[in-house]
Structure formats: C-alpha cells, structure tokens
Amino acid sequence: MGVDVMRESTLMWLQYITGLAILVLGAIHFASLTFFQVSNYDQALLYGTVVGRYTNIAWASALELFLALLSYHVFNGFRVILLELRQDGLWTKAVNVTMFLAGLVVLLYGTRTIALFMMGGGA
Amino acid sequence: MSETERMAISTTLEGVEKPVKTVMFRVFRFNPEKDEKPYYKDYEVPIYRFTTVLDALLYIKYNLDPTLSVRYSCRMGVCGSCGMIINGKERLACKTIVLSLNSNIVTVRPLNNLPVVRDLITDFTPFFDKHKQVKPYIIRDDVEAHYDREFIQSMDELMEFMMITNCIKCGLCYSACPTTATDELFLGPQALAQAYRYTIDTRDSGAKERFEAVDTNHGVWRCHFAGACSAVCPKGVDPAFAIQQLKKLLLYRRKKMEKRAPAHESNKPRELLKKVEYPEGWPEQ
Numbered sequence: 001m002g003v004d005v006m007r008e009s010t011l012m013w014l015q016y017i018t019g020l021a022i023l024v025l026g027a028i029h030f031a032s033l034t035f036f037q038v039s040n041y042d043q044a045l046l047y048g049t050v051v052g053r054y055t056n057i058a059w060a061s062a063l064e065l066f067l068a069l070l071s072y073h074v075f076n077g078f079r080v081i082l083l084e085l086r087q088d089g090l091w092t093k094a095v096n097v098t099m100f101l102a103g104l105v106v107l108l109y110g111t112r113t114i115a116l117f118m119m120g121g122g123a
Numbered sequence: 124m125s126e127t128e129r130m131a132i133s134t135t136l137e138g139v140e141k142p143v144k145t146v147m148f149r150v151f152r153f154n155p156e157k158d159e160k161p162y163y164k165d166y167e168v169p170i171y172r173f174t175t176v177l178d179a180l181l182y183i184k185y186n187l188d189p190t191l192s193v194r195y196s197c198r199m200g201v202c203g204s205c206g207m208i209i210n211g212k213e214r215l216a217c218k219t220i221v222l223s224l225n226s227n228i229v230t231v232r233p234l235n236n237l238p239v240v241r242d243l244i245t246d247f248t249p250f251f252d253k254h255k256q257v258k259p260y261i262i263r264d265d266v267e268a269h270y271d272r273e274f275i276q277s278m279d280e281l282m283e284f285m286m287i288t289n290c291i292k293c294g295l296c297y298s299a300c301p302t303t304a305t306d307e308l309f310l311g312p313q314a315l316a317q318a319y320r321y322t323i324d325t326r327d328s329g330a331k332e333r334f335e336a337v338d339t340n341h342g343v344w345r346c347h348f349a350g351a352c353s354a355v356c357p358k359g360v361d362p363a364f365a366i367q368q369l370k371k372l373l374l375y376r377r378k379k380m381e382k383r384a385p386a387h388e389s390n391k392p393r394e395l396l397k398k399v400e401y402p403e404g405w406p407e408q
Contacts, residue, residue: 007338008338008339008340008342009344009370009377080344080345083345084302084305084309084345092340
C-alpha cells in the first residue's frame, strides 16, 4: 500500500492471497463459534466467554491474524476503488498514503485491544 | 402472367429494386464550432435488404443533410474506421445490416470514452497513445536480421496469440469498457491485449519493458473482467481473456518471461524469396 514501495502486481497478489485466507480463516472462526462449540451459540457471545477467548493464546493469535489480513484486504481494496474515481498524481499519492496509514492505525489499535485483553486488562 | 407469378417476382424484387421499408435514423449531431450542446436529429431512410448502417448514413449525407460527418474507409470491416454506437451497442457501421437490428428506429451516436470531434467522429488520440505505451512491436537486440530469413516459431507458439492479431484498432472495446469510463488513465482492453500478444510472442524479448508499462496503478490490475470488450469485438478478439492471461504472466512467469531468449533466426533462406525473379537492373539481394 506504500507509495511505489511495491509493484502493483505484488500488492494485488497479496490482495488475492489475503482474500482467500480471510475466507478460510473466517469459515474456521465461524465454525469454532457454532459447530465446534461445546456450549450453545448464545453463550459464545457472552462477555465472559469472549474475554476468556482473548486470554487463550491460540484464539488471540487467530484474531490477530484475522485482523492483519482484513486490515490489508479492506484498505487496499478501498485504495483501488478510490484510484478509479479520480486520476491525477496528487490524488494517487494522497490515496496511497492515507490508505496505508489508515490500515496501520486499525491494525495497531486492534492489536492493542487483543493484547490488553490477553493480559487480563480491558480496552 | 398469373397473379401468383407476379407476386413471386414482386417479392423477389423487394429489397433489390424496391426498399423493404423506411427506417427512422436518430443521429447524434454536434458541431463544437456551432452547437452549445449535442442533439439528435431524425432522418427517414429507405432500407433495402442489405443496406448497412454506413450505407444509410451516407444516404443521409448525400441526399438529406450534407453536413453530417462520419468517418469510414474500407466499407468491409477491415479498417476499423466506422465504429459507433448503434442502438446502444458498439458496432462497425459497415458490418451492421439495418434489417438485422429489427427496429424501425435506429439510434446512432459516437463511441464512448473518446472526445467527440464532430457528429459521429471521435478523436482516437488517447486510444493510440495508450496503444503506443505498451510498445506494440517485437523488441529484440538483433534488429538487423537478414531480409530473407525468418525467426523460428512453431505453430503452437503462433496460435497462442494468433487470435489477438486480428485486432483492427476500431476502438469498440475501449468504448464498451466500464473501467475506461471511470478511469481515464486506464490503459484499456485493446492496449492490454496487445501487451499480452507481443509479450507471449516467442520472437520477442521485451517483456521487462512491457511489464513496466502495464504493472502500474492504472494498468492491467484495474480490469474487473466485465467482459464487455470481448462481447463487442467485431473481429472475434477476446481482450478480456488476454488481460487475465497477462495478469497470470505477471504473477507466475514474470522472471521467466523477462529472461526469455527470443526465437532464433532460421539458417535457411525463405523459399518464397528464392523463387522471386528480380527485374533486370534490380539491386543484388
């Protein structure tokens, strides 16, 4: 997502890979909350259950990975849409930089939330 | 002559000597020197069995309104000059039989995504600029090849890009492309298909230069595979397919293509040239 840091083909390759990974990880995530859940689905969304999940290292790692994949896929996708709306050098540069920073902010803030919960704190 | 025979002859002559019907042509008109904005003007044109839209437009020009501007050349679907939007779809006017449209009103307007010069004529400068950007020619170091030799290429290698060589640069795909409509810097289906055609050609070694031209913010990755380009091509070229193949080259075969050595020159003179008898005084070949 950087400005001419990567080739467009590399960015799009990552876009496809992250899209596929989100699909797979999303399916596993959904299945873990429903089919593989020992208790019923209502309990899966209780505050205590959710916090308990964050403290599990495997769950926290999966959520962090999900967050990283989504941050890239969403903001790169948004960048592509915005680049098609208007065409000039300044706009291209502004879109590239803004989307990179926005993705980074979401990733860092989400990571902070996951880390705090894992360490027993709260957001 | 019986009534039945007279009817039979009458039916036979219809469309040859007598018009089959009269069709209303609703033609886009715009003269930037005179008009503030474009408008449509209606003309009634007698239609024979094989009257094409180009024939009808020329009928209008010669008989009804000599100010109508239309670009054409070969009249047989080869030159690609008469591309326009006929009843909402990009077509070549010279290849479109009016009766095949099955409509009593035919609306004709200039191609999309290109500036209008006048009436049905568009300015192809952006189209050809993008065509040039992808270096649509064989690139290799040994350009000074022998005149009577050819570069060895198998039939299979030729067939990989043969379909794309049918492109006549009529601009119909460029007009139909939804990405070109929103992104004016997008290279467009024609240029991208040509980029693939020359890159995949085994006689070429210019992949690196061409990849740099297409692997950009407004290059090959902006194609959403709508397929409109392939749907309107009058020569059966499939630019949408070529663009996806170009993406595959960039993702999976980039390094291999960039390092590929071009096809060698044959060590035998071409047989065709050996048979040519040059006139007396012709320089020794």
